Amino acid sequence: MKGFSATLRREVLLAMRSPAEVINPLFFFVVVVSLFPLAVSPAPELLREMAPGVIWVAALLAVMLSLDGLFRTDEETGVLDQLLVAPVELYFTVLAKILAHWLLVGLPLVLVAPVLGYMLQLPVSVLGTLMSGLLLGTPSLMVIGAIGASLTVGLRRGSMLLALLVLPLYIPVLVFGAGSLGRALEALPVNPVLAVLGAVLALALSLGPFAIALGLRISTGD
Amino acid sequence: MQESRAVHRSQTTGSAKLPGHFYLISLVALLAAVLTWFIWSAPVRPRTVWLGGGWVFGVAFYFGALRYPDLYWRTLERWYHELGSPRYFYRFSGLWLPWLVGIAVVLCLTGLIWGLAFAPPHHEQGNSYRIIYLHVPASSAALMGYMAMGVAGLVALVWRLKMAEIMIKAIAPFGAVMAAISLISGAIWGRPTWGTYWIWDARLTSMLILLFLYLGVIALQNAIRDPRQAGRAASLLSVVGVINVVIVRYSVDWWQSLHQGSSMSMFGTAGSAIHPSMLAPLLLSMFGIYFLYAVTVLIRARTEILWRERKSNWVREEVS
């Protein structure tokens, strides 16, 4: 656990010094969601049916786009090398970075999602499911995306490649996340689906940082 | 360094060497036995085929290992040291390749012609079901290929075995083609069956995702300039992808049940028996496609070995 709290504190500090990196994904999320009524139709019935997919896809894209910079600036400034030679378990420092990133980028998405859900005509009764689904889903998206980010960190124009690598891996989270909301709309029990999302999260949190640490080492040439 | 060690080890264990084609012939004989057994047995369900085949292989391997532990251990060691060394792999694959090509061509031609012209039509789908003689082998080859990439990736990451990285690079292109064939044949089969070329059916959707995963591995390999680094990165991605494939299949099945899509499968209604006269050509073409897969993997791996080892003396002698 050595280095975990120091890294967490530092990441939060960094985000406070350059707030655009925190606000932009949130802004992206809101803008993308509000494009759909304009592009498709403002009819409440249609919007309600589309809402789970629209919100989840927008959240997924916002998370993915925010991850491109997770290791890139560190790599360019040589901070990543310092992290790799430090006598701490990379597992925990990576976990700290992801946790900080989720607190600053993921959590605001979760908090703003009910407002967008309401605007897409979702009944108030399902907004709780929307939030708990995103609460369990966005950390998984962060971890899975960070695996892709660690593999593309040294590459020019890596952001397109990141999307190609990561989007297929996002499918289970998307299916269960949007599915939980869909079931809530039909007044079916959602807890089993949320439990699956939680299982995916547990798997991602326990194994993901290993893969990310290995990916970072591979990208720097080991 | 690794090269010289492998040479040394193989010389010390070399006294009990069996001729290289011994393994190949015994493998083919075993496959033929399994095949015959299923053709002669009563109508069987597809799942029984897999379970039964697995049992036959497992029991044969287990009793073989009990009876000849020394032979098995030496064989394993030989595989590790010789197939793990690019130079030996190149030599052995060169010996095997003509055999494999022959077997692949014979099995594919027999299976496909049998399936197209001799097998009876399906009682629900008529003649359009004959597409399964391509679709099912291609789907299973695509899935098996990705699993093999995952295993090779794990080996490459843990033991830093160069051959495992080369195998991933060799498996990926044909796996992607197999996934594409599965999609194309599935789509064409869907037109007479569902009345449309594309439907978001669970199998087709999983296969589409598998194709994306293959393309991701290929894209990552092409984006990284240093082949060793690219090999390791692709290994990690394959391992992550294999874990994901399992969850993807589960999630897509669940998603299908949620939206109550088509439950029609190429075997007719799910779980129904398949008649041996239809199954035999299917198994033939399936093994044919597997052998074809092995052939292209070996060809690509040999090319990659030559290129990676181009500075070594044995490649110089080999080429000129």
Next chain:
Amino acid sequence: MNDPNDRHGNAPLSQVELSQVDLSQVGLLQVDALGCERDDRTLFAGLSFTAGAGDIWQVAGPNGAGKTTLLRILAGLFGFYDGRLRWQLPATLRESMLYLGHRAGLREELTPLENLSWLSALHGQKQDAALMAALSAVGLGGFEDLPVAHLSAGQKRRVALARLWLPGKPVWILDEPFTAIDADGVALVEAQLRSHAAAGGLVIYTSHHQLAADTRQILLGQGEARINTAHAGAAA
């Protein structure tokens, strides 16, 4: 997963204080027939040397000769090499080593103090007073709470070099420590390298700037590696 320290053959002598071990009797670093290829080009091959406590090694050579790659290999950051590399240290390599890359390893948004305190927290050297002392030693007293982005290139390099004034790291691996700093700074850093070596540490650095006569040299270039210890021991 696999600890790079094991792969580099790093065998800890024992978990004792550095001062209790007579490091002058031990080759801290043994390099045997080290070779590296990159982008189809042999950077160097057949490099063998033994570096001990109290040594200062300069890695020299033209641009693109593989100086940075060699240092990254030694630091356990780059794994694609032939040959053997063996560290013999009282603790693991990562605990014993101070590595400064040719990129400073500082985030522009943070102040020097914030950058350094994170790094020293990772290395378990957690005293702000020591950090302030180190910063004033490199002439940056009073700059500690200005974001690094506002500093000049030379000042940034000095921030990174301030870690040389923190205790507890017997092995220093420094990539181009003298770039961008002025003559005073060069003299300052040079003196620090000497006193570290005199105290029984090991310094390996790349630069075109050779410290006075007693440096051992690794000369890279044209795919070859040569060792030049002609002047070594002159000062001893």
Next chain:
Amino acid sequence: MYFDSFAELWQMGVHGPFVWSAFGICVALILLNVGVAVYQGRRVRRDLKRIIRRQIMQEKQ
């Protein structure tokens, strides 16, 4: 053969176009893939031969 004539085999009731186009496209893809693999192998061998010949020339000089 299940079918009475080759014309019937070609038509397969109404399913001929589907079955034969699927087989045509897919077999072409497989053959193309094998062909590409073989071609790449030949090209690498040719390139290596040239590189090695050049090296031998240089060594002689």
